[in-house]
Amino acid sequence: DTAVSQTPKYLVTQMGNDKSIKCEQNLGHDTMYWYKQDSKKFLKIMFSYNNKELIINETVPNRFSPKSPDKAHLNLHINSLELGDSAVYFCASSQQTTGANEKLFFGSGTQLSVL
């Protein structure tokens, strides 16, 4: 069984549309994250949730809204998609909020292309 699974793997859509990416982890972890990887491979944190509560919001536009219905799921909804939103989005989880020893488990990514 995949530890951190996200769907869809590929998402191609038009500017202005609204789309969602789903993420689920079966590791029993308390903390989940969304990271964005741009075309130059830079990987930056967007959000983190601990037990369904928002912990980190790294100055992400309001068009991005994470939702955590339970601690095993963290979905990412994006309104009014823009060309600059094209990237690979990674979901991740960890037992606790990231610290000196914490190991993150990543999903395989969702490649979003906005046309």
Add this chain to the structure above:
Amino acid sequence: GDSVTQMEGPVTLSEEAFLTINCTYTATGYPSLFWYVQYPGEGLQLLLKATKADDKGSNKGFEATYRKETTSFHLEKGSVQVSDSAVYFCALSFQGAQKLVFGQGTRLTINP
């Protein structure tokens, strides 16, 4: 703010060559340091880590030593294989910081 800088890629080597991927960091204090690896079509996986100065992390033949004096955490492997082809990310984290800060990734290609 805290940041991580890796050597520019892509890096292309022949099988059994010696590998070094440089990583330096800027941070106030002494973070924990990590190397993550991303194989084609997959998410990142933790490769190794070191939590204090002079610690050496190692896994799968890869090693990296936490050098406080040079704020570096260079990744090395004595003899690379084709299966090592991937993107490698250096990262740092502080206790209680609640996030990893990643470098820009270095793409490694190993030719047979």
